[in-house]
Amino acid sequence: MNSKELFAKAQTLMPGGVNSPLRACKYVKSEPVFIENAKGAYLWDVEGRQYIDYVYSWGPQILGHQDPAVSEAAHKAIDLGSSYGAPCFGEVALAEEINKLIPSMEMMRMVSSGTEATMSALRLARGYTGRNKFIKFIGNYHGHADAFLAAAGSAAATVPGTPGVPEEVTSHTLLAQYNDLDAVKAHFEASGDDIACIIVEPCAGNMGLVLPAEGFLQGLRDLCTQYGAVLIFDEVITGFRLSRGGAQQRYGITPDLTTLGKIIGGGFPVGCYGGKREIMEHMAPVGSVFQAGTLSGNPVAMAAGLATLKRLQECDYDALEARTKKLTDELVAIMKEKGQAVSLNRVASAFTMYFSDKPVTNMIESGQCDSEAYATYWQQMLAQGIYLAPAGFECAFTSFAHTDEDFEKTLEAARKVEF
Known part of the structure; x- marks a missing residue:
């Protein structure tokens, strides 16, 4: 079966024909290609077409597929x-x-999963502090646990509201x-005695890539210390x-708790949360905060993750960044030569090229970008064998498997895009 036939069949068996909403490619006014194989920097669909991959399973395959x-x-x-x-x-060992x-x-x-990690970290922060409220940032996506589905980014931004989540x-x-530190200060001034934690993507990755403003992360650290709240970095x-x-490490800010996923499983389903010993020891069986999982510490995922980190x-991170x-x-430069506004x-090794003539520093600005232009770009790049995220508010990723030839083919494809 080809991708079109598989998608038609899938829609009779799964809501929207997918197991995660963004994969349906509605944002880019298209249908998904079904992948059969992946190796190094490349994907092959069920028809045997090859693509240079910049999604990499949404980030974890930094070494390339099948390292x-x-x-x-x-x-x-x-x-x-x-x-x-x-x-x-x-x-x-991991x-x-x-x-x-x-x-x-x-x-x-x-x-x-990452959702399990963030959900558990929030529960732990509440159990440790004895407080109920927490601060999250509009456009930050911390998985699909109910408490986080308020102004979430990523695929949640394409869904009108969050039915099924009680107010x-x-x-x-x-x-x-x-990046609005004053808004965070206002929350603490109003409710500081009942704020358990701040959870933040230190670099937002689900409204496109948005970088922290100068002093923003340090300001969050200082406020949490001042009010006795837990600072959670969703990494x-x-x-x-x-x-x-x-x-x-890159920004020199130490959180109290950290959530991990993606890379630490080498592509296998995995998540992790951890931090200060005095906080973590509130987890059962040492403490009274409960969390459990049959597949937690799965031996295959642990082995793949350990090999990845080794x-x-x-x-050479610096070389890949350069x-x-x-x-x-x-x-x-190519987009601007075409008269197309980009930021x-x-x-x-992560980036987002927004179709906007303004810098993007938050969810409001991300939402003002030209989605029609991105859809045009995505469709024509895919047709030339370049696999990008099927939405303009996601990150693109490079890997240690990409070659200079892969990058040149990508640039050549971009030169042929017509708006």
Whole structure:
């Protein structure tokens, strides 16, 4: 079956024909291609067409698909059993490696998704402080747990409201615009005694890539310290991509709790939350805050994640960042030569090219970008074998597997786009 036939069949079996809303490609007025294989920097669809990948499973495949060391580790692990529901060596080894690279995670717990990680971190912050309210930022996406589905970014931005979430659940969710420190101060001045935590993407990745303004993250750190609240960095996207120690190493800010996902599973479903020992010891069975998971610490995911982190310590992050800068600068120049307004946000190996003549610093500005222009760009790039996120408010990612030839093919495809 080809992609069109598979999508038609899928729509009879799954809502919208997909298992995650954005994959339906409605934002770009298209239909999805169904992927059959991936290796290195490339994807192949069921018809055998090859694409240069800039989505990389939404970020985790920083080494490229089927990195030999990661694949070998996963195969060895699965030969020993796919799931135990019991402690295993791999979860200890991966936790030790994470602690070495992100020292603020003195203790941690493995889970099976980023949503589980953020949901559990919020519960822990509330249990630790004895408070109910928390602050999140408009356009920051922390998974699909009910409390977070208030002004969420990413695919949630395409859904009108959040039916199924009682108002009482989000009544404790305090909202602020990303990069607006004054709004955060106002919340603390009004409700400081009942604010358990701030949760933030240190670099927002779900309204496109939006970088923290000068002093913003330090301001959040200072406010949490002043009011006795917990600062949670959601590094599901930024962890091990912005640097070996994530965004907190790059920006020099230490959170109380961190959530991870994506890269620490080497492409397998995984999540993790952790931080200060005194906070983490409130989790059962040591403390009274409950969380559990049958597949937590899955041996295959742990092995793949450990192999990924080991490999990343051999990689040249600075070189990839420089190559990504060169690629994106040239992409912007090509668009501007065509008379198309664009604005670029970039950090390390992640970037978003917004179709706007203004800088993008928050969700309001992201929402004002030209979605029609992005859809035109996406459709024509896909037709030329360039696989981009099917929405203009997502990040693009480069990897250590991309070659200079891949980048040149990408630029050549961009030169042929017509608006």
